[in-house]
Amino acid sequence: MTADLRAAFHAREPVCGSWISLADPAVAEATASLDYDFLLIDTEHAPHSVETVTDLVRGVDAAPGDTAPFVRAAWNDPVRIKRLLDVGVSGIMVPMLESRADAEAFVSATRYPPEGERGIAASRAAQYGLDFEEYVARANDELVTIGQIETRAGLDAVEEIATVSGLDALFIGPADLSGALSVFGEWESDELHEAMESVLSTAHAHDVPVGTLASTNDQIDNWLSLGFDYLIAGIDVSHMLAGSVAAKERFDNAMAER
DSSP: OHHHHHHHHHTTOOEEEEEEOOOOHHHHHHHHTTOOSEEEEEOSSSOOOHHHHHHHHHHHHHSSSOOEEEEEOSSSOHHHHHHHHHHTOSEEEESOOOSHHHHHHHHHHHSOTTTSOOOOOOOGGGGGGTTHHHHHHHHHHHOEEEEEEOSHHHHHTHHHHHTSTTOOEEEEOHHHHHHHTTOTTOTTOHHHHHHHHHHHHHHHTTTOOEEEEEOSHHHHHHHHHHTOSEEEEEEHHHHHHHHHHHHHHHHHHHHHHO
16 A cells, blocks of 8 residues: 555655644544545654654554555654654655755665665564564565755755655645745745745656645645645644634624524
8 A cells, every 4th residue: 555655646646644743543543534645643843752653653553444654753863764664654754855965864764775774673664573574675665755845955955855766755844934935924925935836846847746734724725726746634733723713612602692
């Protein structure tokens, strides 16, 4: 299934994920039951340990269907990346790629030798050794690797990043990129849209898909209209708060009308 999902990214087929920042595995399991292609478990800004990520991945794996667990590393660091991959995720994202060297280091950290430098162990990813040799043999070809573009330096280096072999997709971090452009939160600003379109056109020239985060339903339409290939559509805590806000407003309005 993971190989099929990686192929879908490469073919720039529609792929939709959801963002997981809450630590309860029930949230991951319930969300995975909705037939998303993948769930992205965040460890950059969410306070998740490797143990928490493991439980969240178990939640995704327990759900019916084929939703794949992805994870965002806190940084482009081979030790952090190795420990997350050993949990048994199907894809990994790293923040703030700013050069070809950054992208090459990321890919190397995700690949077993001789293609890279990932350490080999009989971890959960290899069913604790029951699938050891088979997992090592196929992991390099199945893992989805995604690099984030979210700084001015990243924008300047998009072409050299996009041409790094083994990098499957790019992802624009809209909050950080808007901040880097001094238009934080101005989602309709010309500066932000021009930067996004530049990343899209450059990556597409090398057949590299580009995605971003739609934190609201309106943004789903807006970002797709710009030409994004895939989206992470929504954030777990935002969905929870939106439902709670709507329920409280409904109660307050009903009480005021009595």
